[in-house]
Amino acid sequence: MRVRPILILGLDVISENPKRFAVVSWFNGRLERKGEFTLYRLIRFIQAKRPDIVAIDSVTELGEDLRKFLRALPPETKLVQVTGRPGEQRSLQSLAREHGIRTADRFDPYEEAKLSALLASRGVGYEVLAFEDEVIVRVTRGRSHGKGGWSQDRYRKRVHNLVRDKVREIEDRLRRADIPFDLETEERDHGLARGEFRVYASREELAGLIRPMRGGDVEVRIQPVERAELGFAPLKGEEAVRERRSIIVGIDPGITVGIAAIDLKGNIVALHSERNMPVGEVFRFISEVGHPVVVATDVSPAPGFVEKIARSFKANLFVPRESLRVEEKNELLRGLGIKVEDDHQRDALAAAYKAYLRLKPKLEHIDAKLRDAGLSKKADEVKALVIQGYNLGEAMQRVAARREDRRPEPRQEESGSVDVRPYLRKIRELEERIEFLERENEELRGIIREQRRTIERLERRIADYDEEVRRKVLRERELEAKVKRIEVLEKQLKEAKAVIERLSRDLVQVKRMNVVEIRGSAVPLKVMNVLSWRELERLEREVGIRRGDVLFVLNPAGAGKAIAEELVEKGIGALITERPLPEPVREVLREAHVPFFTSEELDVKRVDEFAVVERETLEGAIEELLSRWEREDERREAEKVLRLLEEYRLERKKELLRRAEEEARAGRKT
The missing domain is CATH 3.30.420 (Nucleotidyltransferase; domain 5)
Structure with missing residues (x-):
């Protein structure tokens, strides 16, 4: 199995003002000095190289820029503090000796950066956790709808449908990946104005599953949830065990x-x-x-x-x-x-x-x-x-x-060597001090846990004593919830009244249309939203199409000759559209003498899925159109006959000339 190459960057601070860093890279066992970087150049370098680990002896060296640095890291890059978690840190030199790494000048920033990289490559250190295992994914419209009339309304509805489709797509992907999440949506125009996912997974788990989108009709933004306090997780289990x-x-x-x-x-x-x-x-x-x-x-x-x-x-x-x-x-x-x-x-x-x-x-x-x-x-x-x-x-x-x-390492006396015994004594004192502080820390943690239990017990007693106040608060909360519920219901009632009012107006219009149809003075039209095969199948399945029916199409754009020939074969009486027909459809219907009109020509009355036209107006328009087509056909036929006679005359003239030339050639030979 092929192992993926690992890239680790070791850092150490060279100077504070301006802040500059020494950078050493470790790539599958090979060390390379990269030079000095300002914070801005370092961030750009990391974003370009996308290392697996950025190792540093202490994150406090980043100072106030720590949070900014963590936000700028690529999702797959870990920031590792190799000296341990806060309060339990050890020196780089002691860690290096423990893992068999040779050390040189401890005051050389590049040497410190190298040690950080080598220790991280061996799984030493704690990963700095700046984000919760939660991610906010927001899906919204990408552009403003602007002001305007019908065109802007159609565009707004289209964008809200696109937002709804993108929300459903992300929801489906998360469910198939078995990743838990919560979803809040805002409905608009039978679509969605926005959708917000709270996904309980890390940025790394969502990599490749959900991609951010910017600049189009729909925007998808991915925002990790930051921790209130930084966490530290062991890079390798062995280090935490110790x-x-x-x-x-x-x-x-x-x-x-x-x-x-x-x-x-x-x-x-x-x-x-x-x-x-x-x-x-x-x-x-x-x-x-x-x-x-x-x-x-x-x-x-x-x-x-x-x-x-x-x-x-x-x-x-x-x-x-x-x-x-x-x-x-x-x-x-x-x-x-x-x-x-x-x-x-x-x-x-x-x-x-x-x-x-x-x-x-x-x-x-x-x-x-x-x-x-x-x-x-x-x-x-x-x-x-x-x-x-x-x-x-x-x-x-x-x-x-x-x-x-x-x-303690045995004392090695060499000619001219430095006496290290005071340093060794100081190290032993510090180690004993650390061990004492660790024990004290553990005891204090036990005291804190006991005090927490005491606080919980006292809080329960206070809750018992203050039961009446609690009930009062609950009543106030219930009242507030009921007031909000009333406001919601009043809003829904207002919307329902508006719908009822619109439907009442439509009902009056439908009744008028029914009266006209019953009297026989109007022709009912069978309505199609678009002129397509799917819509034609729907109309046949739900209503049926008989010979002589008049169809009313809202949007015929995109239709071709095939569907026009199908309408001719079904024997429709006429075709009425809100917009002009495409040229291929016009040619087929004209050739078959099937009348077609626009709704403006016939004054079509329509409510939702119902439409009628005055019978007298329709029959008169059909008769006039067919008469005009008949005259045009007769004129074209006459022109065709004249064209044929002219072609015959020209051919006959050519034939006579050819014979005359042949007779002249024959006379010259004799």
Whole structure:
């Protein structure tokens, strides 16, 4: 299988004012210095090259331009902070040593950019998440309709129909791709003035599925939803395992999302359910608990929502062979000895615990091996690496190697070398300080979680004490909703009255037409919108066409000889149109002596799908037209006879001349 080439750009700031960057590229193992770039030139360079990753040691170096930089990145390009997530960052040099990368001058921006690119190429770092896994897709008209009469009305209706068709096309594509979404539309002229999709997917998932459109009758704009705060996702699962607690997460998607998390010893560490919980909030909730190495579901096949969470964390996806039954879920929870608040928490916890039971024999085997190797303190880290695909030996070697790397390097005394012992002592002090702060941070997180639970409990008590106020607020909201409903109904009533008034006028006209038809003084016309085969079939199917019928066509444009010959064959009495007939149709009807007129010539009266014409007017027009055609035919016939006589006379004259010449030649010979 051919592997797609990977392009990574490493960045480091050279100067702040003006801001300039050192750029080094990594392309399938080959490093190349690209030079210095201003922010504007750097953005244009990235948009032209479209790299897979832009790596930097800290996104704070972009300062106030960070959001602008993230918005300008192509959808497939990731911004990666290689030193880790905020609050857990490590130096580039220590990361390079850990991954066997040689370092040089740490004050050289190009050296720093090179290290960032090399570390990112090995899966080190955290992707900066600036956008939610939600995208707004807006479909609107592209041009203003302008002011005017009938032509502008037809153009406006056409554009609204195009907007409706584009909305239906996007809706169909999203459904076939099994991507969840919400849709809001604004109806206009039996079409749509606008449509707005809230698609629960990332920009990358929509690439190639929905394309933006600008400058035509219909515009399609795609706008990703920005996060209020930046998120950080591990570029490779191994990096998160080293720094954070590994967990198994069960998810029950739906209107109410259930989340359960257990550690690799089978202990429950989080249980939560929330209504209308967005994907980004689910991601953040799980990130606060730990790093998931397994994401589990209780149904088979796995829902797309669960697959998205697993892909986001680079975690393994656990799907049972068949969907878990309610009895089986309850049995699993009885084994845990815990009660849940609702069915969503039950389903999520059952999925997580089912995945743990599937892994339990392997995890117990790992515990036994680690006790023999003296690595019991790093059991979770080794287990997580094995779950991610490493064999036990490789996982133990990696963890042991990291322990060796963290020991102080032996002092090497060389002639004229710098005494590094003070720096080593400072590094050890800082590492101890970091370890202390991490423990303190974890304790503070526990305090925060406890305080949140206390706040929730107090809020429930306040809600109980303030029940009367709550009911009052509810009544006011209900009243406000009813007032809005009344306004909507009044608007609908006004529109209905307008429709009734128009229909009443049309009914009066229809009655007059019926009276005229019953008296025999009018001829009913069979109406066609356009002169086409499909419309002709519809008319035959719904009404029927008999010999002598008079047809009334609103728009004959585009018709040809074939359909005109079909009308002649059916023996229609006459054809009336609102616009002039195409020349091929006129020729066929004229040749067959089938009368045709425009509605202005006969004063056609029409209401919706009904039309009549005065019998006396129609018969008089037909008689006059046929008489004129008869005179024209007689004149053409006479001209034809005269033309034939003239041709005969000329031929006869030529024949006599030829004979005379032959006789003269014969006389000369004798």
